[in-house]
Amino acid sequence: MSTYHAPVADMRFVLFDVLGAEAQFQRLGFADATRDVLDAVLDEAARFTETVLAPLNAVGDREGCRLDQASGRVTTPTGFKQAYAQFVEGGWAGLTSPAEFGGQGLPHAAGVPLKEMIDASNLAWGNFPLLSHGATEALMHHGEAWQQEVFLKPLVEGRWTGTMCLTEPHCGSDLGLLKTRAEPNGDGSYSITGTKIFITAGEHDFTDNIVHLVLARLPDAPAGSKGISLFVVPRERVGQDGSAGGANAVRCGSLEHKMGIHGSATCVMNFDGAQGYLIGQPHKGLMAMFTMMNTARLAVGLQGLGLSDRALQNALRYSRERLQMRALSGAKFPDKPADPIIVHPDVRRMLLTCKALVEGGRVMGYDAALQVDIAHHAPDAAEREQADVLVGFLTPIVKACLTEWGVECTYQALQCFGGHGYIAEHGMEQLSRDARITTLYEGTTGIQALDLLGRKIMQLQGAGLRIFLAQVMSFCDAHANDAAVAEFIAPLREKAAQWQQLTLQVGKRAAANPDEVGAASYDYLMYSGYVVLAYWWARSVAAANASAQPQTFKDDKRDTARFYFARILPRTLAHAAAMESGVAGLPELSVDVA
Template identity: 50%
Template sequence: MPSYTPPLRDMQFVLHEVFHVADEFKAMPKHAETDVDTINAVIEEAGKFASEVTFPLNISGDEEGCTLDKSTHEVTAPKGFKEAYAQFVEGGWPALSCDPAFGGQGLPYVLNQCLYEMLNSANQAWTMYPGLSHGAYEALQAHGTDDQKKTYLPKLTSGEWTGTMCLTEPHCGTDLGMLRTKAEPQADGTYKITGNKIFISAGEHDMAENIIHLVLARLPDAPKGSKGISLFAVPKFNVKADGSLGDRNPIFCAGLEHKMGIHGNATAQIAIDGAIGTMVGEPNKGLAAMFVMMNAARLGVGNQSLGLTEVAYQNALAYAKDRIQMRSLSGVKAKDKDADPIIVHPDVRKMLMTAKAYAEGGRALQVFCTLLLDKEHHHPDAKVRKESGELVALLTPIVKAFITDNGHISTNACMQVFGGHGFIKEWGMEQYVRDNRINMIYEGTNTVQSLDLLGRKVLSNNGATLKKFGKLIGALVAEEGVNEKMSEFITPIAVLGEQLTKLTTEVGFKGFQNPDEVGAAAVDYLRVAGHLVFGYLFARMAQVALREIAAGNTDPFYVGKLQTARFYFAKLFTETATLMRNARTGSKVLMDTDAALA
């Protein structure tokens, strides 16, 4: 059976020693009183909830799955899920970073992200129920009418109701311009929604008394394509004027998907037969409103793989220290045993360190991004808000794609550490591999994220936002460029920054002549950009560790942090050379394949 210990020490290191979040919050009136003690208390309690309440339900939830009663269209979540969710609501966790105007606690996004990392480590399938609700909350807060906010936000904030995002249809996924769900205007200002949706996570369940579906649909006179999509709030139960629940809305679960992983989450086929909904935002501009939820979800999906990477690493490390097999190539290490623990073998250490590095880099990136979100929404300086928002937009596809790709690499590596035992269910490792696999697919496949990064976020403004991130690297280089102890961390990112700028120019020029060149380079390009971001963050973490050691701090944590950074730059960062070479090979070898693919 697997185990899980919340990584509080590393979280506190990133929060307080690298990013000094409490000092950053002092510049934001809304969060000025959120100090170090408050932050630590929150994440410690969050860790207890994740490890003690939801983690014990992970394997059983995977084995049991969800159950659909086809006669009533009701879905029952796995045993214990509903009770755990009731504890989650009672503890006030759904309200953590929500607006106090709607009953929220008003704490920073950073804390919410730390909470959800630990919940994802503990039980990704369970965590998706409240996680999607938070995205629905953000979309309604940003684009909802006053009446919609009054009706839905207090209940979503408290967790009494949950939310979903209903985008995908059987014939269209990412290409939402093809969706067919219809919205017919009614005399009272509402709309009757009719259509079919698939792959709706947490689409139906018994954990909350109502579910608020955010549904994309077309008005009768809507233009074709993505410019003719509107967004509607469609509750499972209609809500009366006094806020109480009314009659059942005809938006039903018609089936549950049979999936590779996340069995404990109800991935629903949704049939909508004249359900009553209200428009969110403006007519034919539903994608803009839905993108608030989608971008939140993309950061959340990156957090899912971060959580799985961490828990897989913890269990692989424990197993490698305990499992004996063969002798060390450099001589016997455990003389009192018949064989040495497998952790003595170089390749086992490589697999463990890969997962550790990707977990720690991912955690730093998640904290960095959510701190930027806090600045974007709450900093008093308009310039800071604007630049923070631009950086978050640039980094969002990297969070989603780079961290989930790394999660795939890491969970598979950790399963490999277990050898044959990793391939069977009792150790829990194969579930982490299965659960992580969806993270590379939903909320926009990682290829879509790569196209978004290169096409929309970089080339569309001639690399202006990328240059702003480059300034962060430049400032660190200027600060530590003459420090010999930092050169092994500074030089690689300085060089890669210049190389990525050159690659961007080359791909942009070729893409202007042939757009397929952008598509051919995009996936490799994102991974190079991901390593540049991780490299910057590891350099900052190494900077802190070196200063602590120089000051006489004997805590082995700092030595371990330096060793992880050195491993990252020596063994993982170096793949950028191959990636850039691949990106430059162009589209011809891919597109001139009609005979091969006949």
């Protein structure tokens, strides 16, 4: 069985030494977010996830969720419901929600290590509270006062959970095609009718009520994506005064049989004239959804990170224990029947690949979360605006790269186990199967790539890239004479310059043919991710060197950074060449079957 130990020391290093989060939180007005409080949160989160959630991970995979067709009710795996009760009891549900709605009022970035720990310890379970978070944000920013009172507060307290009902059988990425209808009832409520699929946490036994946020069309809606409105539809009806109104006409029709995350209930939800209320303006539902899209996508990125870390931890342990063959340079442990496989350079290559992507990815993911806080709470409007642009720019990179790397790290870590990795009892194959969903939901990697290049670069004229590159250049200038990081500055400058050039080139080509955007988008995205990670690795080395961390920690960061620059960053060469070849190298494929 795979084990999990929350990497609290590295999380502290990232938050406090690299990102200076303590000072940032104070500057942003989070008076309670002191180092003492944050340290206590980390320790308690580690305890909760290691002892309560991690042991349920294999259970959830084995048992899955069960639907009782007669009642439409779902039973979650053994222990999941009790774990959720402990989660609510511990005050975790509203950790980063504003105090006025019953939350703990900590900054968004302070909740990110908890999120990573949940994902690593039990991704399937973590999807239940995760989906509440999206509903919480939508109601916080777009809900009327009574909706916040009636629906938002129970969500923040964790008494109820939420869902996001977007996808329909014929539309996923293209929500403009959706068909679910909303008819006004004349009393301020609406009747919602339609079928939604892939609804995570659509039905379960954790709470007495479930708050569905549903995209649907009003009778007078324009066609396409400009005619979509957002509704709140509780499973148990609630009046505007909070009075109970009996069962609503919404029901789980079936559960999907999935490759992984078996413990998550992925539901087909049938709305059959269900009572709901409009959130925000009519026909502006997609815009309301966009409010929460960045944080939802960043959250899925953290899922990739968490799974990668757990996979790495277990591969490290196995590679230290498993004795097989001698080192090519001679026996390292002659007293044992063979050397532990960690002595083999190729095993180290796999482990270090995971390590470089996990530790670097952690800074990448946490930084984006900190930018979310800055975008909302910086005292200066220009700084808020700039951070907002930066979040928009970083989100597709963080989401896509951390999840693609999640697939890669769970692959490499399993590979360290040889054939044993393929067997369920070691838990490695579950991590691989669970990771596989993360490059698909909340927008596939291809959708992230289009968002980055088509929207954040082309439509917004690269504003986010300029802000980010200014950070990189400022760091390079500040450390031009810093012996601790000198070896990384020149290659970082070079990659940053090439990033700019490639951006200009693809922009020029796209002006002539819009399909050039789609032809370059994936490779542009991955290229970007590797340069962003190079920046964070260089900064990690500088931060470690300037910190009070022990010398072994500093050496370890420097060695891993060297590995990253020597072995991983060269992938940019392949991505650059691929994107430079343009749409000409992507021949049409017949639409008619040959």
